[in-house]
Amino acid sequence: MKKINIGLIGFGNVGCGVIKILQQRKAFLAQKIGIEIAIKKICDKDTTKKRDVLIDKSLLTSDANLVLNDPAIDIVVELMGGTTLAKDYILSALKKGKHVVTANKALLAEHGLELFAEASERGKNIYFEASVGAGIPIIKSIREGLIANKFSCVFGIVNGTSNYVLTQMSDENCTFSTALSAAQAKGFAEKDPSLDIQGIDSAHKLVLLTYLAFGRIVNLKDIFIEGISHISLADINYAKELGYTIKLLAIAKKEGNELEVRVHPTFLPQEHLLASVDGVFNAIYVSSDLAGDLMFYGPGAGQLSAASAVVSDIVDLTQDIKAGLFRPTLNTVEDNLIKGLRKIDEFENKYYIRIMAIDKPGVLAKISGILAKYGISIASVTQKEKLKSQVVPVVMITHQAKEKSLRSALKMIDKLTDIKEKSIAIRIEGV
């Protein structure tokens, strides 16, 4: 039986998962693919840490060159994370004629263009199924299963930590910080959770989804990113009352000949399938012109879930190697109807607005007047119960409005002497 050797760089949580699967499913995979996948070398800066998988000690090294320079290694699996050393290693692996599997969304989001170009030039592949939605085969589905399709939008819940926090706030009726602490206690949020809750991790994944659906690598700095740390329990509850759920969505959407690429908390109608995606689960919704609207759902993180995707990439590469094939489905075709990215100011959305106003005659008239002046029309208004402080929340749902107009209007409203807190606006999608 043909044997294909892999070298692993990064023997952390997911790395251990990959080794476990390759050990435990060795015969199972060989029976399916007719190829033996052998672990030739494992590199990690820490070679002494106790890990939850048993390996032959001689496989372990702290010197990445022993992986990169080993001519017997066909596939390099990069699971170390980071965007500097990891990048060097991947480039070096490609230059040395190796195929690459990575789960490193940050790296691909920042340097994908360079890395994919290098791979293409060398006739090698970089597969990255685990980088979005862990074990959900979303990348293979878009790239291969939907290969004949053009897409109008891809959006989803791609960060389990944020989704867990929002679900927790809603289910337990607790504040953001209480929910975040719960997430940390359960291991669903890092000690420093900023990448997740600020929407950066979602943006990394969105770069990859946008690339797959529209053939274009978007610069991270061109993505509008808003996290969830300003979401209050009050907004979660008003959303519920109004028939919505708040989710952090990553959205890439074709509007005319422009592409909108953005990450932000979103009001989703409770009937929308994505609204029922709770806890650390992820789901990606895809609108395609032939296959229609599809959704892919599953756990967004987890050692074995991510490792499952990494192993499926390894298996695909074994087939490419066996066939001497540069798998062309890697090729994305840029949607040439897209002339550029839409600027945030030009986004059009319906909005949920919450304005904290002193409850006295004429305030609502002033607010409505300002909104009207900016061409923002109101679909519904609810003035909430009076609090002790005489400040009442005025909750509105707008019709479609331009972001720029909305922001200008809110700025003006917040200057009114009767307004006592910064007003909140959350975009509404899926209606």
Added chain:
Amino acid sequence: MKKINIGLIGFGNVGCGVIKILQQRKAFLAQKIGIEIAIKKICDKDTTKKRDVLIDKSLLTSDANLVLNDPAIDIVVELMGGTTLAKDYILSALKKGKHVVTANKALLAEHGLELFAEASERGKNIYFEASVGAGIPIIKSIREGLIANKFSCVFGIVNGTSNYVLTQMSDENCTFSTALSAAQAKGFAEKDPSLDIQGIDSAHKLVLLTYLAFGRIVNLKDIFIEGISHISLADINYAKELGYTIKLLAIAKKEGNELEVRVHPTFLPQEHLLASVDGVFNAIYVSSDLAGDLMFYGPGAGQLSAASAVVSDIVDLTQDIKAGLFRPTLNTVEDNLIKGLRKIDEFENKYYIRIMAIDKPGVLAKISGILAKYGISIASVTQKEKLKSQVVPVVMITHQAKEKSLRSALKMIDKLTDIKEKSIAIRIEGV
């Protein structure tokens, strides 16, 4: 550029969709895969019918041999349907060294073993992505994306017609026959809808899902199949009241060392993701040991949706052909922990029961007595409002009970003089 020729047999609705896509996306696909896909021959018994796609008339023939015997044709796409001629054509194509794409679930469900064996012997592939869930890449996902996984269950809504009817009954508060007429009027149900509403089509698809997840081709006659025509509006509404939705599910589930394979209407908790899958949409839920619980959702039918899947299969075959590769991910590995199929009598479920009883003292005691005698314990009972007829529905939810015991108990109950209609039992899942 390498050119790969396809021959199409069956120029109906989906066939026209395939030709449309191959025409309109010719350059798009070529750019992605580096291969030109050419239509060499189209066969249909009707060569004169007006179709919604323009083709070179010389491509069209009513003689399948012109496809099967053409050495220039690399891939035969069978979209004629039926299980006799289609089978002969596919076997003949394989014997002549051609790869095959089909959407014919009935054929594969009945003769899959023979067809896959022939393909394997010839080193050719049969791809069938369109046969389950139309454009949803569920087959590729299980087979390739989740290749390292073992499965504990696969279940889903795989028949759009039945799901439309059930959704319609629930949304419009109408009877089964009214809902079915609506489905027929919209083209979502055939004039003779029996294959769909009796659960046969779901069972065909279940054979394929079971094959993919557990490596075993189950005999259609060994599948427990119950359709939806006996579902009454009353049951739809009681389900709602109790927090459930009724869906026709196709279920393959490992229980101990046995496999349960069954199609029947099911009470699903309203919070379950599948409960929100409405109308003609399909969704398949998969429990895997590494990637966790996944769901794949999308339109379950439609010309372009199914054609999208057929074209993705054609593209995969072009790669196999280019590489001279018998794609080994076709290989399924039989789960050898499974010793056999569980008989329906041995199934264990929670049940919804509706018993139509005359409202007089002692009736409930008699019913409960019989259930207790058969070891069936009751989780909740609601005795509904009295109707003019003095007959009241007694609605119960049971704890886990054996099908055999339940059936015996209901038979006994239905013999009571105070019981005026055949009692209804619907299985509860997902709890």
